[in-house]
Amino acid sequence: MAKEKIGVVLLNLGGPDSLDAIQPFLYNLFSDHDIIQIPKPIQKPVAFLISRLRAKKTKKYYEIMGGKSPQKEQTLQQAQKLQERLGEDYKVVVAMRYWHPFTEEALSQLFQEKIKKIILLPLYPQYSRTTTGSSFNEFDRKVKRYIKPGKFAVLSTLKGTKEPYYYFSSIPIVKINCYFDNPLYIKAMVENIKESLPKDHKDYYFLFTAHSLPEKIILDGDPYKKQTETTVKLIMDHFPNVKHSLAYQSKVGPVKWLEPFTDQEIERLIKEGYKKLVVIPVSFVSEHSETLYELDYQYGNMAKELGAESFIRIPTLKTHPMFIETLKELVIKNS
Numbered sequence: 001m002a003k004e005k006i007g008v009v010l011l012n013l014g015g016p017d018s019l020d021a022i023q024p025f026l027y028n029l030f031s032d033h034d035i036i037q038i039p040k041p042i043q044k045p046v047a048f049l050i051s052r053l054r055a056k057k058t059k060k061y062y063e064i065m066g067g068k069s070p071q072k073e074q075t076l077q078q079a080q081k082l083q084e085r086l087g088e089d090y091k092v093v094v095a096m097r098y099w100h101p102f103t104e105e106a107l108s109q110l111f112q113e114k115i116k117k118i119i120l121l122p123l124y125p126q127y128s129r130t131t132t133g134s135s136f137n138e139f140d141r142k143v144k145r146y147i148k149p150g151k152f153a154v155l156s157t158l159k160g161t162k163e164p165y166y167y168f169s170s171i172p173i174v175k176i177n178c179y180f181d182n183p184l185y186i187k188a189m190v191e192n193i194k195e196s197l198p199k200d201h202k203d204y205y206f207l208f209t210a211h212s213l214p215e216k217i218i219l220d221g222d223p224y225k226k227q228t229e230t231t232v233k234l235i236m237d238h239f240p241n242v243k244h245s246l247a248y249q250s251k252v253g254p255v256k257w258l259e260p261f262t263d264q265e266i267e268r269l270i271k272e273g274y275k276k277l278v279v280i281p282v283s284f285v286s287e288h289s290e291t292l293y294e295l296d297y298q299y300g301n302m303a304k305e306l307g308a309e310s311f312i313r314i315p316t317l318k319t320h321p322m323f324i325e326t327l328k329e330l331v332i333k334n335s
């Protein structure tokens with residue numbers, strides 16, 4: 001009899017894994033009503049047009065990064081480390097929102113096992129309906145194939161047997177919304193920053209950078225901005241007397257987004273005489289176009305041209321042991 005396991009689904013955005021994947025990845029992104037609200041009847045045709053136009057522009061980002069986003073590999077490494085830490089009572093899979101492995105792929109992999117509970121764990125520490133909310137909605141749509149409310153559903157053939165396994169519909173599903181103020185997560189961020197800092201960091205300015213969002217989403221009640229500000233405050237409690245601020249990057253399209261923008265803030269700081277900058281990405285836990293291209297390449301070069309003496313970009317957490325510990329603790333607490 002196969003052992004029942006708890007399924008852990010790591011949720012992330014996904015990134016193109018080749019240059020040919022850029023346009024379909026962008027099409028999936030712009031087709032998502034949770035991230036961009038184009039009137040529903042025309043959302044897909046408009047998504048097709050924008051994705052064609054934007055793919056031409058973003059191709060150069062991905063060329064500079066070696067032809068693809070490293071996000072998938074790094075997320076799979078996080079999943080593998082978490083699986084090792086959790087052991088055989090758990091099955092960890094990855095569900096990406098806009099490129100492979102999609103939610104369907106994660107679910108079909110998960111239900112190779114006998115699953116007694118599912119925990120959805122976003123790789124977004126701060127909640128936004130455009131990221132975590134969108135991944136939860138996609139999961140809800142796709143899981144219906146596997147779990148039919150109030151009925152028994154034939155799901156899969158158990159690994160190593162020929163017998164179909166019948167899942168009862170009432171598998172509990174736990175959704176972890178956010179962990180922006182989780183003490184282990186804050187500790188991971190603090191340790192990770194200290195590991196990349198020169199010994200005497202007193203005259204360095206810490207510039208936190210988070211993904212921007214259309215302002216309207218915040219005005220409609222999205223907690224992302226408040227949560228991001230709290231994360232920054234909790235980190236800075238560990239660096240008394242270090243000057244710091246928070247800026248937002250990666251605006252797309254014409255509407256008003258959260259400001260100040262990271263590039264404008266870098267310019268302001270350097271002009272005001274802060275020439276030693278430590279740039280800390282706060283809403284990302286793996287590398288991708290917005291850290292490697294936008295931060296390192298675009299803004300790093302800009303800072304040098306403006307006369308920065310030092311531009312240290314703190315790496316994202318990836319498989320930092322304290323971050324994997326954070327994920328493990330979140331899973332165990334919700335098991």
Ligand SMILES: C=CC1=C(C)c2cc3[nH]c(cc4nc(cc5[nH]c(cc1n2)c(C)c5CCC(=O)O)C(CCC(=O)O)=C4C)c(C)c3C=C
Pocket residue numbers: 013014015016026029035036054058069070071124128130131211212213214224252283284287288289290
């Ligand atoms: C269209 C609006 C967008 C919103 C709102 C948005 C929010 C948002 N995104 C991330 C994290 C990532 N986004 C990434 C790429 C990306 N995002 C958008 C658009 C919106 N994001 C686009 C069009 C793209 C593609 C790249 C580009 O054309 O500029 C990525 C990187 C993917 C990769 O390369 O691996 C991440 C990560 C967050 C955290 C967020 C809101 C809080």
Ligand SMILES: [Fe+2]
Pocket residue numbers: 211
């Ligand atoms: Fe994005």
Ligand SMILES: [Fe+2]
Pocket residue numbers: 211250290
């Ligand atoms: Fe973005």
